[in-house]
Amino acid sequence: MRLTIPLVALIGGLALAVLAVLTLQRPPIHVEQDGYRGTGIQLISSPAATAAAFAINQAPEALPQNNAGPPAGSIYKNVQVLKNVPAGAFARIMVSMTQWVAPKQGCGYCHVSGNFASDAKYTKRVARRMIQMTIYTNAVWKSHVKNVGVTCYTCHRGNNNPQYVWFKSVEPPHATGLMATETGEARPSLAADGSALPYDPFTPFLVGKPKGGVNAMINTAGTTALPDGNRMSIQQTNWTYALMMNFATSLGVNCEFCHESRNFGSWSESTPKRVTAYYGLHMVRGLNNNYMVPLTATFAHNLLGPSGDVAKVDCSTCHQG
Known part of the structure; x- marks a missing residue:
């Protein structure tokens, strides 16, 4: 009996320690007042979590702007959404989308090799609709995205499908x-x-x-x-x-x-x-x-x-x- 009680206490203590490690944030905890005094409106954060979030929310460097050339629709076939965009800007968008969504697969993730105008791949049809969704979000929902806006990278982060x-x-x-x-x-x-x-x-x-x-x-x-x-x-x-x-x-x-x-x-x-x-x-x-x-x-x-x-x-x- 004398050995049982300390053993139970030890096991209970270890269980509580594991529970604390898995549920509680590691100190220090930063508290920032975000409202009137006395209202309890405070933003609570941990430096470690803030640093981790900052690291994964860094957008890649944007490619140089290029607005040269005639409208993309006059050069390329089957351009339905971005047909009025200058050819230079259109190419910039396509290269950026490849980096944001399919960096390993390249252009072939959406396009048929040798026939980029083809809609045979479902990924191209989805991407077209996603471009329309992005344009809509930035144009109509400024009440949420403000002047920052969103791109394909906002959701995809280099993955074919958002995580x-x-x-x-x-x-x-x-x-x-x-x-x-x-x-x-x-x-x-x-x-x-x-x-x-x-x-x-x-x-x-x-x-x-x-x-x-x-x-x-x-x-x-x-x-x-x-x-x-x-x-x-x-x-x-x-x-x-x-x-x-x-x-x-x-x-x-x-x-x-x-x-x-x-x-x-x-x-x-x-x-x-x-x-x-x-x-x-x-x-x-x-x-x-x-x-x-x-x-x-x-x-x-x-x-x-x-x-x-x-x-x-x-x-x-x-x-x-």
Whole structure:
């Protein structure tokens, strides 16, 4: 018995140590005031995580501008989207896209060798639509991308397919019990930073046309002290929390980056960044509905998800910490 108790204590201590290493950030922790004094609006970060995020979010050096030559459509065949771009700029864009999306495969990733005008490869048809999506994002969604804008590299980072995308989740097999597994909860959710919140917070908010609008689905908290007809459930609230946790981890920030924790729903007490995030939410759903989902039949079957759906975007697709 004398040996058992110390052994149990040792094992328990080791378990706690492993748990702490896997869940807690290594000191030092940097805290920066980002709002009025006394409101608790503080940005919490770790120098190590900040340095890592900075390293992976460095855009490659841009190629020199070249606006020489007649419109590309007058020189090359089957140029549908960039036909009015000068030939020099068109060549610059094509070379850049190769570096951003297919640095190993080169031009042949999208084009048929010896017949660049051919649309035989699905990758070319997808790339054409992605160019249109990029133009649309930069032109229409300045409320989110501001004057910075996006390019193919923003999502692809040198990969054929962006690393951070999502598919509709398939309910994994589980035993019948008392846990709330049927609501998509009570198991580790990678999308919600490893919590037991719903493991697919994307489908309800980032694709389709939610009944009553996505804003009505997200706003689950009541606005009065007494019941006033708010029919939102705890489960619906958990879906919102799962989505918000995904926002936070995608940007590498805490909740107070956008919200004042005394009243998460109050716009007047939130930071200006919440407005940018609001437009980003609607932008992402629009991109999925209007660009990604319609390409389902175009993509190769092996690139579709378990339910046969196409890869879709969320905040992490672009931001990556």
